[in-house]
Amino acid sequence: MAGEFELIKQYFKPLSSGLSESEVGIGDDGAVLNLPAGKQQVVVTDTMVCGIHFLEQASAYDLGWKVLAVNLSDLAAMGAEPAFFSLALTMPESDDEWLGEFARGLSDLANKYRISLIGGDTTKGPLTVTVTANGWVDSQKAVLRSGAQVGDVICVTNNIGDGALGLKVALDTLPASTIDGAPQDDLEGLLNALNRPEPQLSVSDLVKSYATSAIDISDGLLADLNHILEASRKQLNLIGLQAQIEVNKIPLSKLANQYVQLADDWSPVLAGGDDYQLCFTIKKKDLETFIHEALAKGVKVSAIGKVMEGEQGVKLLKGGKSFSSDNLKGYLHF
Ligand code: ADP
Ligand code: MG
Numbered sequence: 001m002a003g004e005f006e007l008i009k010q011y012f013k014p015l016s017s018g019l020s021e022s023e024v025g026i027g028d029d030g031a032v033l034n035l036p037a038g039k040q041q042v043v044v045t046d047t048m049v050c051g052i053h054f055l056e057q058a059s060a061y062d063l064g065w066k067v068l069a070v071n072l073s074d075l076a077a078m079g080a081e082p083a084f085f086s087l088a089l090t091m092p093e094s095d096d097e098w099l100g101e102f103a104r105g106l107s108d109l110a111n112k113y114r115i116s117l118i119g120g121d122t123t124k125g126p127l128t129v130t131v132t133a134n135g136w137v138d139s140q141k142a143v144l145r146s147g148a149q150v151g152d153v154i155c156v157t158n159n160i161g162d163g164a165l166g167l168k169v170a171l172d173t174l175p176a177s178t179i180d181g182a183p184q185d186d187l188e189g190l191l192n193a194l195n196r197p198e199p200q201l202s203v204s205d206l207v208k209s210y211a212t213s214a215i216d217i218s219d220g221l222l223a224d225l226n227h228i229l230e231a232s233r234k235q236l237n238l239i240g241l242q243a244q245i246e247v248n249k250i251p252l253s254k255l256a257n258q259y260v261q262l263a264d265d266w267s268p269v270l271a272g273g274d275d276y277q278l279c280f281t282i283k284k285k286d287l288e289t290f291i292h293e294a295l296a297k298g299v300k301v302s303a304i305g306k307v308m309e310g311e312q313g314v315k316l317l318k319g320g321k322s323f324s325s326d327n328l329k330g331y332l333h334f
Contacts, residue, residue, distance in 0.1 A: 004094075008026065008122060011099045011100065011102075012103060012120065014107065015107050016117045016118060018114060018116035019033075019118070022034060025116065025118045025119065031084075031086070031119045039136040040136070040140070041136065042134065042136070042142060043133075044071050044078075044133050044134075044135075045131065045133070048066070048067050048130075049126075050128065055171075059195070060101035061105035065195070066105075068110060068115075069197045070218065071131045072115070072201055073276040074216055075135040076201045077207070078142050078214070079137055079142055079208030080204060080208075081137070082114070083115065084116045086120045087117060087129070088129070089123070090122075090123045090124070092125065093124075113201055143213065144214075145214070145231040146235040147212040147232060147281070148307050149212055151307065152212055152213075152283060153303045153306055153307075154303070154306060155279070155281070155282060155290070155301050156221070156250070156301070157200050157294070160269050160277060161272055162190050162193035162194075162275070164269075164273060164274055165190045165259060165272070166192070166195070169194075170191060175263060178263045180262075194274055197274070197275075198276070199276060202298065202299055203278070203299050206294055207278065210290050211280040211281065215280070217279050218273060220272050221250070221269065222270050222271055223273075225243055225245075228281065229242070229312065229313065233312060241309065242309070242311055243308075244308060244317060245314055245317065246304060246318070246320070247317065247323055249303065249305070252269065271327075287303060
């Protein structure tokens, strides 16, 4: 069993290799980092507590991946490029096998997006992991929640709802009738969406160039879109800012579509959370360019609705007709 300093050296020091010679990472009282000219720093932090943000049986690898992924997802939504991160790890005991897997998950994602670990803290207690990630964005170019304009198109990346359905798979609460005949690979895909979300950093530069507002979907599409509406309404000084969403346009995986149809339940898609896809607004004239350029980076972008002046909140349409559902009470204003 490694002691505190040994475990930092063995498991976490290797993740700090991306720093330049003039910078100081792990090992001193603080990290010392160079600031690029013409950029602003974007700082995000997210904590995951065992039993609340992840299941007790979650693998150490997945936890290492996800705690960094959810932070990188925030950077992507701001239009920032990732630079470095710190890690505060609280665990009940020092378990070499667990630490090795945790560090492997963390470093697989850190290497993919070239982000260096610059320090942290290690303490004993109930399993809790906090990452603070830092990124750069061109000065005054950060994409905020408050920039949506009347007439903008509302878009999302990839598919929505797989993370929330993955949680149902993990908890074994997905009714068998709704997944009848689903290949094992599709079920694994749902679990993967839950456990190893991919931060949408490959389009963060596009978001920076074209989006008028953006948010990453962590609490569910409706809740997060409402954050955009609320922040933008204030900025625009309007009485009400409305998003009209056509639910049939929300991109779903094959299995999510099957679930929604058979269970007649849209809640994993609209209110599920754990998507880590981006929801953003964009001017109509920029939409085609964005879709085309995102596709070249392997990211599907779907237009799902528009921003209008009107009663505050999200209004759902299905086939053009007003849509609401008992499962969504508490999430919908209409
Ligand atoms: P101090 O007592 O001065 O706060 P620590 O003993 O907490 O220093 O940490 C020693 C060094 O190891 C520091 O550079 C710190 O940033 C780094 N460190 C501690 N825990 C972690 C961790 N979980 N991941 C990465 N670096 C860590
Ligand atoms: Mg310390």
